[in-house]
Amino acid sequence: MLTPATPSTESTRLCRFTVPPAPGVRIGLIQNGSTVGDLTAAGVARLTSLLERADLAGELVRLSQAGLPEHSLERIRILTPVESQEVWAAGVTYLRSKQARMEESEFSASAYDRVYDAVRPEIFFKSLPDKVVSPGGAVGIRRDAAWSVPEPELALVMNSSGTIVGVTIGNDMSSRDIEGENLLYLPQAKIYTASCAVGPWIVVGHREDDVRTWSIQLEIQRGADTVFAGETRAGQLKRSFTELVDHLFRSQAFPHGAVLLTGAGIVPPDDFTLHAGDSVRITISGIGTLENPVAVV
Ligand code: DO4
Numbered sequence: 001m002l003t004p005a006t007p008s009t010e011s012t013r014l015c016r017f018t019v020p021p022a023p024g025v026r027i028g029l030i031q032n033g034s035t036v037g038d039l040t041a042a043g044v045a046r047l048t049s050l051l052e053r054a055d056l057a058g059e060l061v062r063l064s065q066a067g068l069p070e071h072s073l074e075r076i077r078i079l080t081p082v083e084s085q086e087v088w089a090a091g092v093t094y095l096r097s098k099q100a101r102m103e104e105s106e107f108s109a110s111a112y113d114r115v116y117d118a119v120r121p122e123i124f125f126k127s128l129p130d131k132v133v134s135p136g137g138a139v140g141i142r143r144d145a146a147w148s149v150p151e152p153e154l155a156l157v158m159n160s161s162g163t164i165v166g167v168t169i170g171n172d173m174s175s176r177d178i179e180g181e182n183l184l185y186l187p188q189a190k191i192y193t194a195s196c197a198v199g200p201w202i203v204v205g206h207r208e209d210d211v212r213t214w215s216i217q218l219e220i221q222r223g224a225d226t227v228f229a230g231e232t233r234a235g236q237l238k239r240s241f242t243e244l245v246d247h248l249f250r251s252q253a254f255p256h257g258a259v260l261l262t263g264a265g266i267v268p269p270d271d272f273t274l275h276a277g278d279s280v281r282i283t284i285s286g287i288g289t290l291e292n293p294v295a296v297v
């Protein structure tokens with residue numbers, strides 16, 4: 001269950017940002033649609049430390065009432081909220097993902113079929129924090145892949161105790177031909193330059209029940225055309241958030257916390273592949289939009 005919040009923090013969004021041309025990374029609190037309150041000016045140097053606070057909701061109320069300096073959202077550059085956390089990902093957590101993977105590979109079909117129903121979920125390492133792509137940065141398609149897709153995923157943000165402190169959006173970029181050739185190639189299909197984008201911010205204060213009512217949308221633009229659009233609901237996720245996080249934190253410590261992408265419920269048709277220059281927009285109704293152009297890496 002997510003950390004319950006007081007009503008005034010219900011839609012609190014925490015972000016990392018710069019104010020160009022100044023280079024320094026700042027931590028921000030977005031409470032309306034047009035400005036960000038500067039938490040760094042109030043002494044918050046690291047998002048990771050703030051997320052460790054046992055009384056996060058109360059601390060955010062206190063900070064929001066502290067007369068923070070404000071910056072217009074139009075003047076800042078939003079960075080990924082991933083600061084020091086490893087990014088992991090769960091797979092085959094939606095029926096649509098299981099079906100697509102089973103069609104993609106006769107060789108691996110029974111593995112996907114079994115893991116969908118197994119007690120232990122599929123969880124794999126996705127990205128080191130400093131490799132995560134920020135909103136607006138280019139996500140990669142491998143030059144040795146022929147079939148590349150984005151995977152739009154709800155992402156859970158945990159502190160070092162494994163408490164879910166917020167949610168954000170993740171893009172688990174994937175090379176489906178490489179993954180389909182042999183399951184042992186999964187790390188190459190999933191982990192390469194610019195294969196993971198996370199952002200635009202962390203939303204705190206919602207319970208799992210609320211989050212599961214949210215819609216997840218994927219839109220892919222090619223020039224003026226929308227070449228793919230799809231939608232699902234977070235409620236279609238087969239496993240509970242706690243179940244996924246419990247498995248991630250089993251026999252593994254995350255001193256800086258962790259981010260877990262929860263799996264893809266939207267899969268473009270098998271004749272679709274991304275091109276360089278496409279734009280990938282992932283929108284989750286309670287969070288916002290993560291948008292990235294595509295480049296060959
Ligand atoms: O096992 C392959 C990866 C599955 C995945 O990333 C997903 O379902 O989102």
Ligand code: MG
Binds near residue numbers: 091153172264
């Ligand atoms: Mg995925």
